[in-house]
Amino acid sequence: MISAIDRKEQLQASVLNAIFYIDQSWNMVSQKTVANCFRHAGFHSSPESEELSEDADEDLALTELAGKTVESRLCNSKRKAVYKA
Numbered sequence: 904m905i906s907a908i909d910r911k912e913q914l915q916a917s918v919l920n921a922i923f924y925i926d927q928s929w930n931m932v933s934q935k936t937v938a939n940c941f942r943h944a945g946f947h948s949s950p951e952s953e954e955l956s957e958d959a960d961e962d963l964a965l966t967e968l969a970g971k972t973v974e975s976r977l978c979n980s981k982r983k984a985v986y987k988a
Contacts, residue, residue, distance in 0.1 A: 907914050916924075
């Protein structure tokens, strides 16, 4: 994408491309980075939020399963074509 812009080529991005770019970017951000951003913004953890984070561990398996389901529905050849730029 950046190389296409550098070459002054017209970049054609679809909604699907945008979703892939967002997914890829989000996966590059660590939990620690997000937590630090909230802390710097003035949000602090409370005993209540600690209890909620324990429940979040139970939901992790469901989140992983949902992610795998979405990935399995996407055709690998389409993914490769989308990331070519």
